[in-house]
Amino acid sequence: MHYVILRDDDTSAVTPTHVLDTLYRPFLDRGLPVQLSVIPKVNTRATLPDGRPEWYLPNDPTALAETIAIGEHHELTAYLRANREFGIVQHGFEHTFQEFLATDDLRIRRSLYDGAKLLVDAGLGRPSTFVAPQDRISPSALRHLAERFRVVSTCWFERAQVAGAWWPPYLLKKALGRPHWRAGECAMLSHPGSLLTHTREPRAQLDALRRHVGNHRLTVVVTHWWEYFRREQYDPAMLGLLHETADWLASARDVRVVSFDDVARGLVPLH
Numbered sequence: 001m002h003y004v005i006l007r008d009d010d011t012s013a014v015t016p017t018h019v020l021d022t023l024y025r026p027f028l029d030r031g032l033p034v035q036l037s038v039i040p041k042v043n044t045r046a047t048l049p050d051g052r053p054e055w056y057l058p059n060d061p062t063a064l065a066e067t068i069a070i071g072e073h074h075e076l077t078a079y080l081r082a083n084r085e086f087g088i089v090q091h092g093f094e095h096t097f098q099e100f101l102a103t104d105d106l107r108i109r110r111s112l113y114d115g116a117k118l119l120v121d122a123g124l125g126r127p128s129t130f131v132a133p134q135d136r137i138s139p140s141a142l143r144h145l146a147e148r149f150r151v152v153s154t155c156w157f158e159r160a161q162v163a164g165a166w167w168p169p170y171l172l173k174k175a176l177g178r179p180h181w182r183a184g185e186c187a188m189l190s191h192p193g194s195l196l197t198h199t200r201e202p203r204a205q206l207d208a209l210r211r212h213v214g215n216h217r218l219t220v221v222v223t224h225w226w227e228y229f230r231r232e233q234y235d236p237a238m239l240g241l242l243h244e245t246a247d248w249l250a251s252a253r254d255v256r257v258v259s260f261d262d263v264a265r266g267l268v269p270l271h
């Protein structure tokens with residue numbers, strides 16, 4: 001059996017509810033879980049490295065308050081509570097650029113605590129899983145994440161990030177060429193980059209995705225809702241790709257779609 005986790009990043013208090021439903025209705029109706037990385041308190045001034053507003057912000061973010069907690073988007077949080085196939089993942093705190101490259105222990109701890117509290121206060125439950133903005137994690141942040149969460153999902157792990165006590169499992173993973181490993185009780189899951197993205201041809205993407213899943217025990221598939229709704233316009237080719245992916249995942253006999261919580265509960269083999 002091959003296992004797939006579908007992870008969609010950058011849901012926040014400025015995400016239109018209809019976009020998530022348009023993208024994921026074919027998954028939800030088939031009982032396929034979808035993992036949403038939710039920004040607890042979105043910073044509407046966050047920019048890309050070139051200074052443009054982040055892709056997940058609306059066209060005129062300066063008209064909004066500087067930060068908005070997820071609980072302020074009542075329509076979205078009610079929708080997420082009503083559709084339990086959505087798994088809620090903590091995605092940083094404000095999602096400012098590389099915020100978890102911080103080395104200040106107090107700041108890291110406070111961001112993790114305050115972020116989780118905002119998700120709980122919004123009725124979304126206490127997250128078992130963490131995803132860092134831009135997949136960037138400092139060594140001290142990784143230590144705190146492993147203590148606080150049951151799963152960390154990121155693009156890759158480097159030896160310099162990993163505390164000495166975890167070198168044996170980390171080096172074993174490297175030696176065996178495995179994507180995933182465990183730091184104590186915490187499952188450390190890497191992913192192969194964005195397999196579903198508007199920058200590549202849809203047919204080639206689905207073929208690459210099927211190949212990757214077939215060659216691995218557990219694949220974390222990362223995408224972003226704003227790739228299907230760029231600057232507030234739906235992209236029909238990307239939507240078609242996503243819904244074709246849902247058809248394939250629902251019909252493939254040797255593939256099971258699981259949640260991060262399933263991994264946290266030890267129900268999914270990592271390799």
Ligand SMILES: [Zn+2]
Pocket residue numbers: 009010091095132133134
């Ligand atoms: Zn993000």
